[in-house]
Amino acid sequence: MNLNKILKDHTRMKMIGFVKEPTFETRICCLPKEVGQMINQLKLNVLIETGYGAALGVSDKDYETAGATISSRAEILENADCLPSINDVADYTLGDSKKTVIGIYNMAFYPERAEKYVKKNVDVFSLDLLPRTTLAQSMDVLSSMASISGYKAVLEATNHYHGSFPMFTTAAGTLQPAKVLVLGAGVAGLQAIATAKRLGAVVEAFDVRKSAGEEVRSLGAKFIEVEGYKEGENAGGYAVEQSKEYLEKQKLLIRERLSKAHIVISTANIPGKKAPVLIDTQAIDAMLPGAVIIDLAAEQGGNCEKTENGKTIRYNQVTIVGHSYLSREMAQAASQLLSANFFNFIKYLHTSTKDDDPILTGCQVIKNGILTHPLVKNKFELA
DSSP: OOHHHHHHHOSSSOEEEEOOOOTTOOOOSOOHHHHHHHHHTSOOEEEEETTTTGGGTOOHHHHHHHTOEEEOHHHHHHHOSEEEOSSOOTTOOOOSSOEEEEEOOOTTTOGGGGGGGTTSSEEEEEGGGOOOOSTTGGGOHHHHHHHHHHHHHHHHHHHHOOSOSSOEEETTEEEOOOEEEEEOOSHHHHHHHHHHHHTTOEEEEEOSOTTHHHHHHHTTOEEEOOTTOOOOTTOTTOOOOOOHHHHHHHHHHHHHHHTTOSEEEEOOOOTTSOOOOOBOHHHHHTSOTTOEEEETTGGGTOSBTTOOTTOEEEETTEEEEEOSOGGGGGHHHHHHHHHHHHHHHHHHHHHOOOTTOHHHHHHEEEETTEEOOHHHHHHHHHO
16 A cells, blocks of 8 residues: 555554664664554554665565555655654654654653653653553563663673683683672663573672562572662662662672672663762772673663763773663564564553553653653753
8 A cells, every 4th residue: 555545545543654763773663563463453554664674684575564554754754643763763853743752762861852842743652651560561661671681781791701601610620600790680680690690600689679689589699688778669660769878888788799790780770860870989999800890771870980881991900881772782682572562552552541541641751742741841841
């Protein structure tokens, strides 16, 4: 079906358009399987930009077979009334027609990203703000990407660590296993623990949340905890900021464990705020020569004081990798999960009949051009 016929037939039904991501992005948020589901289950029209999935080996023909219409970027941006994408569409100019924009924008940390949508005829949903509820699990892009990043973080560490992960016993002697310390036992941290254990490392993990201890131990790792942690109400499974006394005790304990670790996977983040510094310069100075730090919190400042976002550096014989998007290095697997997450959200958005749906309001940043999310709104007004 060509675009002109779709435009002629299109009345009430949503027209969803997918355009290519920026050049730095290797993942995509829509694969042919989900295109077919949008068309057959939700009865939606789907437009795909020419070459959208080429980097992953997905051809335009694959999308056409699924029922999509291949179109130019300009036509999609003009005619689609729903534009899902992982990143903000840089050349997207807002016209008079109503648009719904869906992405992963981290506007709670980068409120300036909301500016182009304010006072426009647009609704914006940012999936990183989805409530962490059972009903929203199938749409949870953060958990999907954190799982892949935690796994990839350990593999990345093997590229920089020059020792052995498992114990090796040979006629020439015995090689001791690597000691891995995981800071933060959320989705990424737990996946890192499981991966490091599979490779034969000795693993221990720290998390401020006492409730994380059971999960850490179930994976065969040692759980390190500091007494005096204050739980936060409605924290959604995230860590919350702690007292100065607690933070000082935490710093001393982590510093002591860091001095014995060969590999450190750091994952601690607080939504909308700078990542807590868990590895200061003094701690790095006391680490073993050849040790490796993989800092997954780099985008929000990093858990390591010396982290440089998007860079790998050497400091005092320690390699520090600052990378919050290791899932981009596993683009095919990441896209498979993202495509399912985005489809499930679009399905929910398309079929929801509630005026004040908690899942939708929880991740809606802008409604009819007006900032509605309190966390983003407060930061935007202060910026």
